[in-house]
Amino acid sequence: xxxxxxxxxxxxxxxxxxxxxxxxxxxxxxxxxxxxxxxxxxxxxxxxxxxxxxxxxxxxxxxxxxxxxxxxxxxxxxxxxxxxxxxxxxxxxxxxxxxxxxxxxxxxxxxxxxxx
Amino acid sequence: xxxxxxxxxxxxxxxxxxxxxxxxxxxxxxxxxxxxxxxxxxxxxxxxxxxxxxxxxxxxxxxxxxxxxxxxxxxxxxxxxxxxxxxxxxxxxxxxxxxxxxxxxxxxxxxxxxxxxxxxxxxxxxxxxxxxxxxxxxxxxxxxxxxxxxxxxxxxxxxxxxxxxxxxxxxxxxxxxxxxxxxxxxxxxxxxxxxxxxxxxxxxxxxxxxxxxxxxxxxxxxxxxxxxxxxxxxxxxxxxxxxxxxxxxxxxxxxxxxxxxxxxxxxxxxxxxxxxxxxxxxxxxxxxxxxxxxxxxxxxxxxxxxxxxxxxxxxxxxxxxxxxxxxxxxxxxxxxxxxxxxxxxxxxxxxxxxxxxxxxxxxxxxxxxxxxxxxxxxxxxxxxxxxxxxxxxxxxxxxxxxxxxxxxxxxxxxxxxxxxxxxx
Numbered sequence: 001x002x003x004x005x006x007x008x009x010x011x012x013x014x015x016x017x018x019x020x021x022x023x024x025x026x027x028x029x030x031x032x033x034x035x036x037x038x039x040x041x042x043x044x045x046x047x048x049x050x051x052x053x054x055x056x057x058x059x060x061x062x063x064x065x066x067x068x069x070x071x072x073x074x075x076x077x078x079x080x081x082x083x084x085x086x087x088x089x090x091x092x093x094x095x096x097x098x099x100x101x102x103x104x105x106x107x108x109x110x111x112x113x114x115x116x
Numbered sequence: 117x118x119x120x121x122x123x124x125x126x127x128x129x130x131x132x133x134x135x136x137x138x139x140x141x142x143x144x145x146x147x148x149x150x151x152x153x154x155x156x157x158x159x160x161x162x163x164x165x166x167x168x169x170x171x172x173x174x175x176x177x178x179x180x181x182x183x184x185x186x187x188x189x190x191x192x193x194x195x196x197x198x199x200x201x202x203x204x205x206x207x208x209x210x211x212x213x214x215x216x217x218x219x220x221x222x223x224x225x226x227x228x229x230x231x232x233x234x235x236x237x238x239x240x241x242x243x244x245x246x247x248x249x250x251x252x253x254x255x256x257x258x259x260x261x262x263x264x265x266x267x268x269x270x271x272x273x274x275x276x277x278x279x280x281x282x283x284x285x286x287x288x289x290x291x292x293x294x295x296x297x298x299x300x301x302x303x304x305x306x307x308x309x310x311x312x313x314x315x316x317x318x319x320x321x322x323x324x325x326x327x328x329x330x331x332x333x334x335x336x337x338x339x340x341x342x343x344x345x346x347x348x349x350x351x352x353x354x355x356x357x358x359x360x361x362x363x364x365x366x367x368x369x370x371x372x373x374x375x376x377x378x379x380x381x382x383x384x385x386x387x388x389x390x391x392x393x394x395x396x397x398x399x400x401x402x403x404x405x406x407x408x409x410x411x412x413x414x415x416x417x418x419x420x421x422x423x424x425x426x427x428x429x430x431x432x433x434x435x436x437x438x439x440x441x442x443x444x445x446x447x448x449x450x451x452x453x454x455x456x457x458x459x460x461x462x463x464x465x466x467x468x469x470x471x472x473x474x475x476x477x478x479x480x481x482x483x484x485x486x487x488x489x490x491x492x493x494x495x496x497x498x499x500x501x502x503x504x505x506x507x508x509x510x511x512x513x514x515x516x517x518x519x520x521x522x523x524x525x526x527x528x529x530x531x532x533x534x535x536x537x538x539x540x
Binding site for chain 1: 139140202203205206209244247248249250430529530536537538539540
C-alpha cells in the first residue's frame with residue numbers, strides 16, 4: 001500500500017514517489033507536527049525553565065505558577081525582562097533598570113500560562 | 117593536515133552545576149558528596165584550599181565542614197547529566213568532531229577548523245560556555261591528546277584566562293609547562309607507573325619526554341613509547357567518536373527517464389532524504405550537514421553535475437526539515453534546460469543523538485547500554501501515550517528504603533517539572 005499519487009519506475013526497479021515521505025516515526029505519532037519546543041526554544045543549550053512564584057508581575061500579565069522560558073544566550077535588549085539573583089532568590093527585573101555593570105542571569109524569552 | 121586537539125575541561129564541574137542555581141555560593145567552600153553522602157567527589161577551589169582531599173570521607177571532615185561553613189550537596193546526577201549534555205551540544209555545534217571523554221571533559225579535533233589564533237579561539241569558546249550554559253571551563257590546545265590534557269590542567273593555574281595553547285608557543289615556554297607537570301599528573305601515568313618512573317629519576321613531564329626510547333620501552337612498553345611521542349607533539353591517540361559512528365549516509369538513484377521537471381526531481385529528493393533520515397534515526401544519529409547532487413547522463417556529451425550543500429543550525433534527523441531545505445536550495449538556480457539522470461543525497465557531519473559518557477557508565481557494556489536505551493524508548497512511548505507511570509519498574513512500588521541517602525540533594529532544576537527553580 002502506498003501513499004503516493006504518481007510513481008515513476010526507476011531503472012533500479014524501485015519507484016520514485018511524488019510527495020513527501022511521512023516523516024512521523026514512532027516517537028512523534030502523538031505529537032503535533034508543529035513543535036512547541038521549536039517555537040519557544042531557540043537555543044537549547046542556554047535555555048532554562050523557571051516557575052513564577054507570587055503575584056509581583058500580575059500587572060505585566062505574568063501570573064503565579066507560570067513557566068518562564070529563560071535564555072542565557074539571547075542578545076540582551078533594553079526592553080528585556082531580566083532574571084537576577086537578589087536576596088538569595090531569583091527575581092525578575094526590567095533590564096533597563098539594571099546598573100550597567102550588573103550581569104543578568106538570563107532574559108525572559110517567553111512565559112507560558114496555562115488556564116486548565 | 118597537522119593534528120590539533122582541544123580539551124575542554126569543566127572546572128570542579130559538579131560544584132559549578134550547583135552554583136549555577138545558587139549564585140550566592142560563588143567564592144564559598146562547597147563539596148559534593150556521593151555514595152550515601154559518604155565521600156567528597158567534587159570540591160570548589162575554596163574547599164581544596166581548606167585541605168579537603170578528593171574522596172575525603174565525610175565523617176572524618178564533619179568537624180571541619182562545620183567550622184569552615186563548607187556547603188555540602190549530595191550528588192545530583194540528573195542535574196549534572198543535563199548540564200553536561202548542554203555543553204556537548206554547544207561543542208558539537210562548533211565542530212561535530214567532538215569526543216565526549218567524560219561527563220566533564222571533551223576533546224575537539226581542531227585541525228579542520230580555520231583558527232588563526234588558538235588562544236583567542238579558546239577565550240571565545242570559554243566565554244560562550246560561561247555565558248550561555250553557565251559553566252566555567254579550562255581549555256588546553258596542543259598537537260596531541262596527552263599534551264592537550266596537560267595544557268588544560270596548566271590552564272587552570274594560568275591566571276584569569278584559563279586557556280593554554282601549546283601549539284603556538286616558544287620551545288622554552290613549552291618546556292616550562294612540561295617541567296612543572298609532575299609525572300603522576302600526566303594522563304596515562306597511573307599510581308603504579310609513577311613510583312617506577314621516579315625510581316629512574318624521572319619526576320616531571322619534561323624528563324619523561326626526554327627519556328631514552330630503550331628505557332621507556334623496557335619500563336612501559338608500547339604504551340609508554342606512545343606517551344613519550346605524544347609529549348613530544350606526535351599524536352598517537354586519534355579522536356574517538358564513541359562507538360565509531362559513521363561519517364556519512366548516502367542515498368542515490370537514477371530517474372526512470374532523464375528529466376528536466378522540477379517536481380519529478382523534488383519527489384526523488386524527498387524519497388532519498390526520507391530514507392537517509394530513517395537510517396539516521398535508526399542509528400541514533402543527527403546530521404549537521406546535507407548535500408545534494410544532480411547529474412546528467414555521463415555517457416552523453418555535455419555531462420554536467422550540480423551540487424548544493426548546507427549546514428543546519430542544530431543537527432537534525434527530521435526528514436521534513438532535511439527535504440525542505442534541500443529542495444529550497446535546489447530551487448534557486450535550477451536550470452530547466454538540462455535533463456537530469458541521477459540524484460544523490462548525502463548527510464554528513466553526523467553526531468550521536470545521545471553522546472555517551474563512558475566514565476559515567478563504564479560499568480555497563482555497550483550492548484547493555486543499547487538494550488536499556490531501547491527499553492527506555494518503549495517505556496517513554498507507552499507512558500507518553502497512556503500517562504506517566506502506566507509502566508514502571510516493579511521495584512518502584514516496593515519501597516523507597518533501598519534508595520541511597522541523599523540528604524543534601526539540590527532540586528532537579530532542569531529535569532523535573534515539580535522542581536523548577538522559582539522566580540519572583
